[in-house]
Amino acid sequence: MPLIQGTPPSGGVIGMANRLARDVRTLADDRENLQAQVTANRSGVEAMLCGLLDTFNPHLGGHGRRVARLVDLLAVRFKVSYPAHQALRHAALFHDIGMLGMQRAVLFTPWSELSETDRGLILSHPEIGASLLRGVPWYEASAAAVAAHHEHWDGSGFPGRLAGEDIPIGARILSVCDTYDEMLNKPADAPAQFSEPEVLDHLRQHRGHKFDPRVVDMFLGIVEEASPHEEERRRPDGEMPLSLSELREGHRLARDLLNVAGLVLLTKGTLLAESNVLRLRALRGMNAVVEPVYVHESTPPG
DSSP: OOOOTTOOOHHHHHHHHHHHHHHHHHHHHHHHHHHHHHHHHHHHHHHHHHHHHHHHOHHHHHHHHHHHHHHHHHHHHTTOOHHHHHHHHHHHHHTTGGGTTSOHHHHTSOGGGSOHHHHHHHHHHHHHHHHHHHTSGGGHHHHHHHHTTTOOTTSOOSSSOOOGGGSOHHHHHHHHHHHHHHHHTOOTTSSOOOOHHHHHHHHHHTBTTTBOHHHHHHHHHHHHHHSOOHHHHOOTTSOEEEOGGGOOTTEEESSOEEBTTSOEEEOTTOBOOHHHHHHHHHHHTTTOBOSSEEEEEOOOOO
16 A cells, blocks of 8 residues: 655654654753853852852951851741742841942941941941842842842831831841851951840840841740750760851860861860960951861869
């Protein structure tokens, strides 16, 4: 029986199918390669921006990374979507990028002693940072949180005097995490230092004024879970894992204290003097020391 007119022989159909399959594989490979290039480019831009912060102001660089870890915890609790979580993480990393170029001393000068120019720069840094991030397509979703991270729940913040639910949820989360870390990890030469209880009291006092009450409550719950009572933190051998901010004169190192490169800064058994504690706190803002630090409380001489 003759073939129906226009129908290719079976071999032609198989050949066409094979060519289509090869084309599909090629397109899939091309897409995978392009996706890999985009991922590499995004990682490269992130590394470059983090490097700029570290180079021109190491305190801001370390602060951004610590805030990013905090917002990760809150993003999970608030069950935000994966894209929103990534956008918030980038907002945390770069929320102070608008301060690049500002003299470091300005950041720790009392407001009343600043010039009008310096005050204007500080007040405009959220908008400057948001504008810089909007220039990179994959950070555009982060810009809204950066622009509003100094807005207050009661409308007393800046730059737009937004209030309540008008403030993006990402900015409300970022505001609490930013305040916690900035107060807790002051550089050694800052005019004031705060303990963690003082910082947590500040968040409680401004709950419903500066900060979204729901975000504060969620954050305090996370801190409580991560900071068990001292008796519970003690290990069977008496070791206590502490953050740099919790170290005190008289603690004795239970393990070698390392920097992030794996080099020993202080050896096991070192009894921390005041000078050791001050030096370690100075390194805190640079994110240079491996935490927690394991210590024993020294036994008073008897």
